[in-house]
Amino acid sequence: MIPHAHFGERLASVYDNMYPYIEIDTQHAVELFTQLCPPPARVLELGVGTGRVALPLAELGYRVHGIDGSPAMLERLRARDPDGRVTTQLADFTTTTSGDQYDLVVVLLNTFFSAVTKDQQLSCLRHVREQLAPSGRFVVEVFEPTPFHSQTQPSFSVRHLGDQGIMIDMLSVDRAQQLMVGAHTILDGGKPETVQHVLRYAFPFELDLLAEACGLQLEHRWGGFAREPFGPTSHRHVSVYSGADDR
Ligand SMILES: C[S@@+](CC[C@H](N)C(=O)[O-])C[C@H]1O[C@@H](n2cnc3c(N)ncnc32)[C@H](O)[C@@H]1O
Numbered sequence: 216m217i218p219h220a221h222f223g224e225r226l227a228s229v230y231d232n233m234y235p236y237i238e239i240d241t242q243h244a245v246e247l248f249t250q251l252c253p254p255p256a257r258v259l260e261l262g263v264g265t266g267r268v269a270l271p272l273a274e275l276g277y278r279v280h281g282i283d284g285s286p287a288m289l290e291r292l293r294a295r296d297p298d299g300r301v302t303t304q305l306a307d308f309t310t311t312t313s314g315d316q317y318d319l320v321v322v323l324l325n326t327f328f329s330a331v332t333k334d335q336q337l338s339c340l341r342h343v344r345e346q347l348a349p350s351g352r353f354v355v356e357v358f359e360p361t362p363f364h365s366q367t368q369p370s371f372s373v374r375h376l377g378d379q380g381i382m383i384d385m386l387s388v389d390r391a392q393q394l395m396v397g398a399h400t401i402l403d404g405g406k407p408e409t410v411q412h413v414l415r416y417a418f419p420f421e422l423d424l425l426a427e428a429c430g431l432q433l434e435h436r437w438g439g440f441a442r443e444p445f446g447p448t449s450h451r452h453v454s455v456y457s458g459a460d461d462r
Contacts, residue, residue, distance in 0.1 A: 222288045225408050227288045228287075229380075230265055230291070232379055233376065240440055241267055243439070243440035243441045244356075245268065245275070247354075247442065248319060249275065251319065251352050252352055254272075254275045254276035254277045256277055256317075258277045258317055258318070258320075259281075259313060259321070260281045260282070260320075260322070260323070261282055261320065261322040261326060261327075261339070262323070263282065265288055265295065270292075270296055277319075280313055280315070281304070282304045282306050282311070283306075284307050289303050309338050310338065312345055312346050316347065316348040317346055317347065317348055318351045319352050320354070321355075322343075322355050323356045324356060325356070325358055327339065327355050327357055328358075328415055329412075331394065331414070331415040333415075333425070336417065337429060340431060343429070344430045344458065350457070350461055351461075352455055353431060354453065354454070356451065356452070356453045356454075357451060359450055360395075360416040360418055362450075363388050363416065364393070366386070366388045369386060371386075376401070380402050382400065383399070383400040384398070384400075392415070393417065394415055394416075396413050397412040397413075398412075419452055419454070426456050430460065431456040431458065432456060433455070434456060436453070437452065438450075438451065438453075439453060
């Protein structure tokens with residue numbers, strides 16, 4: 216497993232139950248992608264995971280390639296995709312490219328923040344630029360960090376893992392490093408286990424500057440995949456970049 220991919224066997228085993236209300240969001244994401252870039256375009260997903268979005272895209276006729284650093288997550292994707300419609304690559308997307316170009320490159324559900332230093336984030340964006348075909352688009356979905364950045368004490372929350380059990384999440388923030396450390400304790404009848412998850416968050420304008428430094432220019436920013444306006448109360452953003460020299 217790539218060290219900062221975090222998604223070992225234990226987290227992978229419950230991943231598909233961690234976001235029980237995400238189905239409608241997935242539909243909106245797929246709709247947005249079809250509007251930005253209709254099939255049969257070539258799509259690259261960084262941190263493809265178990266194929267939540269990659270599989271519906273492949274069903275629509277996109278040619279989808281997914282990079283992921285976790286063998287356990289890719290194994291689950293393959294089990295859901297016996298015909299191999301999504302091609303996969305076990306690699307670190309901050310240091311490796313697919314060697315190909317794509318009309319759409321996407322990195323979803325805060326996965327961009329799993330690059331835990333500014334240099335890793337820059338390296339990832341440079342690789343994205345290299346892999347973007349002329350007129351291609353790059354879509355990032357990440358949380359808006361302000362509420363977390365002002366957190367001074369660890370916070371706790373509990374989520375249901377379907378009928379399987381619960382997960383207790385403890386979240387602490389190192390404001391100086393813009394790091395968020397999550398400790399997920401899984402209670403599902405097996406041996407309780409705690410898995411750490413580190414993210415390095417960036418503010419929206421910071422992300423735009425990093426992207427610009429790598430030849431990517433912001434085109435749209437929404438508060439979600441249904442194209443909600445992005446504003447002061449938005450909890451996340453969906454940002455679309457294109458190659459700066461495409462303009
Ligand atoms: C939150 S999951 C998202 C999975 C999928 N994209 C989705 O939206 O459901 C993050 C995924 O990114 C992978 N990942 C995180 N950092 C990575 C890196 N540097 N290189 C490759 N994969 C990475 C993890 O292994 C995990 O499968």
